[in-house]
Amino acid sequence: MSAETKNIAKLDAEAMTLESVSMWRTAWRRLFRRRSAIAGLIILGVLTFIALTAQWVAPYGYDQVLIGKEPVKARQAPCIHLLGCPKDQPQHLAGIDGNVRDQFSRLLYGARLSLIVGISTVSFAIVLGTALGAIAGYFGGWWDTIIMRVMDVLLAFPSLLLAIAIVTVLGPGLINALLAIGIVDIPIFARVMRASVLSVREMEFVSATRALGGNPFHILFRRILPNALTPLIVQGTLGIASAILSAAALSFLGLGAQPPTPEWGAMLGAERNQVFTAPHLVFYPGFMIMLTVLCFNLIGDGMRDALDPRLAHVS
Amino acid sequence: MMIQYILRRFLASIPVLFGILLVTFALARLIPGDPCRAILGEKATEEICARFIQEKGLDKPILIQFGIYIGEMARGDFGNSFRLGMPVTRLLVERLPTTVELSISALLVSMIIGIPLGIISAVKHNSWLDVGTMVWANIGVSMPVFWLGLMLAYVFSLLLKDTPFWLPPSGRLSPGVADTPFYQVWGWTVAETGLIPGILKFLGRLNIFNALITGNWELLKNAVTHLILPTLALGTIPMAIIARMSRSAMLEVMGQDYIRTARAKGLRWFTVIMKHAFRNSLLPIVTVIGLSLGALLGGAVLTETIFGLSGVGRTLYEAITARDYGIVQAFTLVIAVFFVVINLIVDISYAYLDPRVRLD
Numbered sequence: 257m258s259a260e261t262k263n264i265a266k267l268d269a270e271a272m273t274l275e276s277v278s279m280w281r282t283a284w285r286r287l288f289r290r291r292s293a294i295a296g297l298i299i300l301g302v303l304t305f306i307a308l309t310a311q312w313v314a315p316y317g318y319d320q321v322l323i324g325k326e327p328v329k330a331r332q333a334p335c336i337h338l339l340g341c342p343k344d345q346p347q348h349l350a351g352i353d354g355n356v357r358d359q360f361s362r363l364l365y366g367a368r369l370s371l372i373v374g375i376s377t378v379s380f381a382i383v384l385g386t387a388l389g390a391i392a393g394y395f396g397g398w399w400d401t402i403i404m405r406v407m408d409v410l411l412a413f414p415s416l417l418l419a420i421a422i423v424t425v426l427g428p429g430l431i432n433a434l435l436a437i438g439i440v441d442i443p444i445f446a447r448v449m450r451a452s453v454l455s456v457r458e459m460e461f462v463s464a465t466r467a468l469g470g471n472p473f474h475i476l477f478r479r480i481l482p483n484a485l486t487p488l489i490v491q492g493t494l495g496i497a498s499a500i501l502s503a504a505a506l507s508f509l510g511l512g513a514q515p516p517t518p519e520w521g522a523m524l525g526a527e528r529n530q531v532f533t534a535p536h537l538v539f540y541p542g543f544m545i546m547l548t549v550l551c552f553n554l555i556g557d558g559m560r561d562a563l564d565p566r567l568a569h570v571s
Numbered sequence: 572m573m574i575q576y577i578l579r580r581f582l583a584s585i586p587v588l589f590g591i592l593l594v595t596f597a598l599a600r601l602i603p604g605d606p607c608r609a610i611l612g613e614k615a616t617e618e619i620c621a622r623f624i625q626e627k628g629l630d631k632p633i634l635i636q637f638g639i640y641i642g643e644m645a646r647g648d649f650g651n652s653f654r655l656g657m658p659v660t661r662l663l664v665e666r667l668p669t670t671v672e673l674s675i676s677a678l679l680v681s682m683i684i685g686i687p688l689g690i691i692s693a694v695k696h697n698s699w700l701d702v703g704t705m706v707w708a709n710i711g712v713s714m715p716v717f718w719l720g721l722m723l724a725y726v727f728s729l730l731l732k733d734t735p736f737w738l739p740p741s742g743r744l745s746p747g748v749a750d751t752p753f754y755q756v757w758g759w760t761v762a763e764t765g766l767i768p769g770i771l772k773f774l775g776r777l778n779i780f781n782a783l784i785t786g787n788w789e790l791l792k793n794a795v796t797h798l799i800l801p802t803l804a805l806g807t808i809p810m811a812i813i814a815r816m817s818r819s820a821m822l823e824v825m826g827q828d829y830i831r832t833a834r835a836k837g838l839r840w841f842t843v844i845m846k847h848a849f850r851n852s853l854l855p856i857v858t859v860i861g862l863s864l865g866a867l868l869g870g871a872v873l874t875e876t877i878f879g880l881s882g883v884g885r886t887l888y889e890a891i892t893a894r895d896y897g898i899v900q901a902f903t904l905v906i907a908v909f910f911v912v913i914n915l916i917v918d919i920s921y922a923y924l925d926p927r928v929r930l931d
Contacts, residue, residue, distance in 0.1 A: 292705075292706075292709065405586050405587070405590060406590065408586075408587045408590070409587055409590030409591060409593075409594060412587050412590070412591055412907050412910055412911050412914075413591075413594075413903070413906070413907050413910065414865040414866065414867075414868040414869040414906065414910065415865065415866075415869060416866075416869030416870070416872060416873075417868065417869050417872065417884075417887070417903065417906060420872070420887075420888065420891055421598055421891065421899070421903060424598075424891045424892075424894075424899075425598065425601045497713065501713075501715060504715055505715065505716070505717065505873060508715075508717050508873070509872075509873075509876070509888060510892070511892075521715070521717075524715075524717065524718060524721075525717075528717070528721060528877070531721045531722075531724060531725050532725065532728075532729050535725050538718070538721050538722070538725070539722065541718075542715055542717075542718025542719075542721070542722070543718075545715045545718065546710070546713050546714050546715065546718065547713075549713035549714075549715075550709060550710060550713035553709060553712060553713050554709060557709075
C-alpha cells in the first residue's frame, strides 16, 4: 500500500468518525441556541449542585429539631437579615416548619430526593418499557397483541389514580410510590420503542445483519436501539418531569415519602391546613417542585427540537 | 364507511374494557389480608365471614368468581360500602355530579383560553405575546395542582378578603343556599331506586344545570363562585398543554404552501387562519384534549381534597386509604370506562375531522 492510499484511508476514517459525532454535536449546538433550554440546564445545574452538597450547604440537618437550641417557635415566618429581620434573631431563610425544623435546610435536602425520584423511576420505566416494546415490535404476532393490549389497559386508567391503586396494593412508602409511578410510565416507553422498531425492522441494514447471521439480541441492541434513542431520550427527559410531579402528588396524599423524609410533596402535604396561617410552609416546597419540573420540561422540549431535523425551520 | 369505522373502533375497545374489569377484579384480590375483613371491616366475626364468603362465592374457583363479578358489574350492581353503609351506586349518584361539574368547567375554561392563545401565538410567531404565552405555558405544565390550588385559596380567600374579588376556599355551596332539585320544584314524585330516578337525582345535583333550568339565580351565583378556584387549579395544566399544542400544530400548518396560495389569491388573513389553517391543525389539538381528560380525572383527586369537595376523586382516595374495596372497585371501573369512552369519542372525531383516517 502506497503512502498516498494510506493517507486517503486515514482521511476516510477521519471523515467517518467526524460524521458519526456530528449528529450529537449539532444537536448540542441547537440545544444551546435555545434560551429556554439554557435556562433549564442552568436550573438543573444549580439543583444538582444543591443535591450533591446539601449536607455542607444546609445550615441545619433535615431532621434537626431546634427546640431549646434557638428562640424560635413552630411555623415561624422566614427571617432574612438582608430583608430587615433583626440581627439578634437567628436567620431562617424559609422559616420554621410545624416540627420546629429549619425549612430551608429541608428544602435543600429535598433536591436530592426529587432528582433521585425522577431519574430512578424513569430509568426503571425505560428499561422495562423498551424491552417490552422491542419484543412486541420485533417478534410481532401474538407477542405484539398481548403486550400492547396490556399496555392499552394500563393507559386506560388516569395515571395518578393507577399509581394510587398500585401503592395501595404495595403499601405506602417512597420506594413503593416510585415503583408505582415506574409501572404506570412503562406503556409510554413501550409505545415509543415499538414504533421505532416497526419503522426500521424491514430496512436493508437490518435484513443484512439478519442475513449475516446476527442473532435477534444483536439486531435489537446494535441495529435497532440506536435508531430509537432520539425519541427515548426526549420522552425520558419529559418523563422525569411528570414522574417528579406524580411522586410529589403521592407524597402530598401521604402515600409516598413518610416523615421525617424531607420530600417536597410530603412537606407541603403535612402543612396544607396551615396555608392561611403559615403560607411559607406551603409556598416554598411547591415552588421547588415547580422549578425542578420546569427545568426538565424545558430541557426535554429543547432536546426534541434539537434532535428533530424536521423542526429545524420552526423557531 | 363512517359507521364501519365507528363499529371497528368500538369493537377494538372491548378487549381494553375486559382488561379493566380484570384489573379492578385483581385489585381487590391482591390486597394483603383476607377479602372478608377487607370488605366488611376488621370487626366482622367468624360466622359473618363464613356466610359472606359463601354468599359472595369467594370459595369458588377464581374463574367462576370472575364470571360472577362481570355479571354483577354488567347489571350495575356495585355492592355496598362497608364504611358508609350504603349501596355504592347511590354514592356514585351523589358524588359524581361534583366531579362532572368540576371537570367540565375546567376543560371548557382550558379550551376557551388555551386554543385562542395557541392560535394567536402561532400567528404572531416570535412576538412578545408569543414568548409570554410560551413562558406562561411552560410554567403552567410544571405546576403541581395541589400547590396551585392552595396558593389560589391563599390569595383569593385570605389576601383579597373584604374586596369584591374574594372567593370561597372550600365547599360547593355556602350553607343555607337552597339547592332544591328541579324535579321537586316541578312537583314530580321520584322513586327511591331505579335507573330513571337515579339519572334525575344525578342531574338534580349538577348545581349549575339545576339552577339554570329552574331559574334559581342565587344558586347559580353561589355555585359559580365556589367553582372558580377549583376550576382554575384543575384547568391550568390542560390549558397550558392545549395552548402549546395549538401553537405548534398551527405553526406546522401555516408553513405549508396552500396557506400561502390562499393568501395569494386574496383571501382575508382571518379566513385563512380559521378555515384553512385551524381546521387542519385540529387533529393534534383534539388528541391532546382527550389525553388531558385523563390528567384532569387524576387531578380531580387532588383538587377535591384541597377544596373540600366530596366528588368521585376524593371519595375514591378516601376509600383507598380506608380500604373500602366496594367503592374502590366500582369507582375505578367507572372512571376507567369513562376514559375509554372519551378515547373512543376522540377516535371517532378523528375520522370526522380527517376522512383519510377512516381508510386505515
